[in-house]
Amino acid sequence: MNKTASALLSAVAGASALILVATTPAEANPNAINPIPVLNGTSGLPNLAGRTRAVFQVTGMASPNNTQSYNVLGTDLGIMWDNGNGEMLTAFGDTAGLGLPNLLAGSFWAWRSNILVRSHTHDPSTGIFFDSVVRDIVGQARDLIPSPKIPFVEISRIPTAGISAGGVQYMSLMSVQSWDDVGQWTTNFSGLAASGDNGETWGELPATRRPNDGGNANFQMNAFLKNGGFVYEYGTPSGRNKAAYVARVREGDIANLGEYEYWDGEHWSRRGDVNAAAPIMGGVGEISVMYNEYLGQFISLTTDPFNSVVMRRAASPEGPWSAPEVLIDTRELPAAYAPSIFPYQTGRDLYFVTTVHTQYNVVLMRTTL
Template identity: 85%
Template sequence: MTRTGSILLSALAGASALLLMATSPATANPNAINPIPVLNGTTGLPNLAGRSRAIFQMTGMASPNNTQTYNVLGTDLGIMWDNGHGEMLTAFGDTAGFGLPNLLAGSAWAWRSNILLRSHTQDPAGGIFFDSVVRDVFGQARDLIPSPKIPFLEISRIPTAGISADGVQYMSLMSVRNWDDVGQWSTNFSGLAVSGDNGETWADLPETRRPNEGADANFQMNSFLKNGGYIYEYGTPSGRNKAAYVARVRESDIANLSRYEYWDGDRWRMNDVNAAVPIMGGVGELSVMYNDYLGQFISLTTDPFNSVVLRRAPSPAGPWSAPEVLIDTRELPTAYAPSIYPYQTGRDLYFLTTVHSQYNVVLMRTTL
């Protein structure tokens, strides 16, 4: 690193330390973080004594992926999906790096809201390694969908789900208006963005937006599942500790909101978002997948105590089982947003989890 870079690193680390207000994973402002190892009080992978193990750091300066080389010092979420051709795409959310600080948004770092990395790793036992990243002209990871990052207008545009439909890539993103109390935030809307070139460029689809009002408020954060010719969209209101709902649509109609069907607890109701009933409660960021080993659908999320939990169901709509704790909040109180690895791995379940105290994403493994 050059002397200028070292000076900048010291200055930004010091500024971030002043902003680091708490180790809670849901502080009102996720910009208030420090992703520099040791200086943020963390070293190495979390040491978990329960059912799950931390096996690989995906992002940050302590990661074998060396994401700092494209200016990703800290980031969150890590939403994975297959692009339809055996390559895994991973969208990350609010991302800190060097550059002009975004002080208006409360950050001492240069801040991006949504970035994308690619991987061909098929066996995650030794970690997940990235092959490429969507970059700007300076070689840095760049925003896919721009955001003004102005409080009470749109402070961030954050990906919550991704899927390939008929060979085209789709992301669901939420427009965050402002960070509120711990674990809560206000959104303007959620909506889809589309890419026809494997995630290199993206176009916003305004016609898919769900405003944060009425029953559409129940689909501000989403998770996708592909099954039986349908894409299932699991939705929750913005924030954590909320109810989850489910809709479905034919793969070819993913961008047509009028073709979505909503589960009313008994049957699917076409184009009637008001019919959707809760299918589970106490949910934060959600990830859903069919698991071959169990022969059941599984979901991961955090519960009201901020433990990472798993539920099982015989069908996409449920009924969903009581939650099983995979990571107890007493082991890792700053974990959030578990996301399931999109390929089958037998009895071992791999998933990504953000660790807010170091503001980076870690690969976890649990035995089913």
């Protein structure tokens, strides 16, 4: 065990009464966590008896990736995409680590809002292994886009989608203003950031900001899909148990909001008319979409209003989408959220990662289609 992990364990053992452990299924606030195995009531991978199996601990002190070596004890999300050259980039959301706590925000941890790791894993059957991480000058994982982390101004800037387009990496991030009721939060806006050096440095694209009002409020959290020369953007309002919408844009115009078309339920709208977007599915949380070669269909993963992880199918990116199929029943794992599809085809096996809030770390899952 490295010095960082030992120091953190000692600190936690001495102040464990002060640390909040999540007890609700879909808690949103990342401050209310304890990522230390055993001390947070978890030991090993979740034991699932249904259609899906937990196969690998991706992050945290129990992971073979040893993410504590760059001061990531706990994290959520796990937004994966191919960088256009066969390398997988993964952006994680709020990360808990050792350092100066942000007591103003109610956190006993030092944390970052968005970090990135790289991997050449194409066969996840034995796990997802990281090759490198974007670090700061002392070797810790660093924020890609800084956030002031001030309550009711911006408490965090969290990645929700990533894609490579025209040799440039793009992330969609949401600016979180406040954590509200369980599974709900309020955003200021969403917007794109871009990187021309494989995710090492990032710059915001202010012209892509979607304020949390009008039709743009339906695209505060996003997922990306490339198909037929278009980038499809699936959007939801902030929080869970909401409707999903879809837009599309030519790959070369991804940074130009005026070129986006919106599905109105029957047709693609005229460009730039965000208010034309109609719901394509309901009762969703964080969403991930991909074409699946084995099924010959597009699939989407999300959580439903009961907090089960569910899959839908469609013949085209805009739908119509099927009824949800439960992959992980909430009674098996009530603390799961934000399923994200592994970006490389794996035949009949569908691999995805999901966050388990009770341990505040990311786990790789496998479902047989």
